[in-house]
Amino acid sequence: MAGILDSVDQRTQLVGANRLEILMFRLAGRQLFAINVFKVQEVLQMPKLALMPQRHRFVCGVITLRGKTLPVIDLSQAIGMRPIVPDANSTIIVTEYNRSVQAFLVGGVERILNLNWESVLPPPSGAGRQHYLTAITKADEQIVEIIDVEKVLAEIMPMSNQVSAHKLVDPLLAKAKGREVLLVDDSTVAMHQLKSTMDQLEIRSHSASDGLRALKLLQSWADAGVDVQEKLLMVITDAEMPEMDGYRLTTEIRKDPRLKDLYVVLHTSLSGSFNEAMVKKVGCNSFLSKFQPDKLVDTVRERLLLDEPAG
Incomplete structure (x- = not known):
């Protein structure tokens, strides 16, 4: 067997x-x-x-x-x-x-x-x-x-969605307030967990239940003249989803000159070593195993650091 x-x-x-x-x-x-x-x-x-x-x-x-x-x-x-x-x-x-x-x-x-x-x-x-x-x-x-x-x-085996208090007082995270993210996941539980963390950071969430819907949403914003790379702090996507998986979604984002510089985080319950290889292959910026609220906050912080002046 x-x-x-x-x-x-x-x-x-x-x-x-x-x-x-x-x-x-x-x-x-x-x-x-x-x-x-x-x-x-x-x-x-x-x-x-x-x-x-x-x-x-x-x-x-x-x-x-x-x-x-x-x-x-x-x-x-x-x-x-x-x-x-x-x-x-x-x-x-x-x-x-x-x-x-x-x-x-x-x-x-x-x-x-x-x-x-x-x-x-x-x-x-x-x-x-x-x-x-x-x-x-x-x-x-x-x-x-x-x-x-x-x-x-x-x-x-319920997991806590609560971010540790010491994480939330980080002054850099104050710069995330009012920013926007796109969350892509077909699991209602995972989507709820992601939104909960974003809410605690006072980040506005857009959502899509699969990669194809996410791509169409991103393209519709770009078609309407929106600077999507300025609009979104990041895209957080699951790996496995109907119609288009997170790897293909990332590949399609990198192909589109209007979207190619988006910060993409792969957020998945699949094994870490496999995903680390796939992240490099398709061009994700970061990989995070589900579900770890504090580490998700750390990932947001890493993204915010990119906007800080050098030195």
Whole structure:
């Protein structure tokens, strides 16, 4: 089963080409779900499960894997479906999000699918705000729902959005007040976290839910005669998004003479070493792992320093 991911190291080239690979699986029914392969460490039969007192209701228990203790989350129950009852033949997907590792109990893994981000669409606009999807696509004429794992984890292990008080008294940050940023992310949780930090800095936020919408917004401002590079302090973009990912968005920004000098920050839950290489390849100015409010403030400070007179 672990062999399904044996060639993951060869897939880094896909991202710069606006492509991705998703791992498809089923939960408690016939519907196909998926997550990005780059978030997956391995797929395996679940080791012995130990119960944990006072655990969250979506956490089945814990396992020990290669000397580390990991929570096992019933992904079906976490997104509002009926629970999966774990047994000796249960399958888990071990993932890494936002610098934490966890295992998701699933009904069974199907296969890996190679896609272009253009074939991955946002959830229907009438789906409301409570759904757990970042996107949908199709495989063999069947709908595949891509899960917003960041939202699932935020509900089980909430993170603080509060910036440390000592950061906010930095006199340089006073120069950020009233400035504008463009935030680009398909996860409602991540967007809320970003806006919260910007609000604490008194920075005005514009938002887009995918790279294509962000690019069209930037181009519309430029077409209207706005000096976008003067208007925006920075663009903060996720890596994985429907229709156009953050890497392609950055590439398109650098191609447009009206936008090419924008300060672009890649803000993602993907692994740091991989993204550092991609940042250099596509020309991002900075890379930041989700979600670290204080480090996001440090990134804003680094951008403001560029406007300070030399010496």
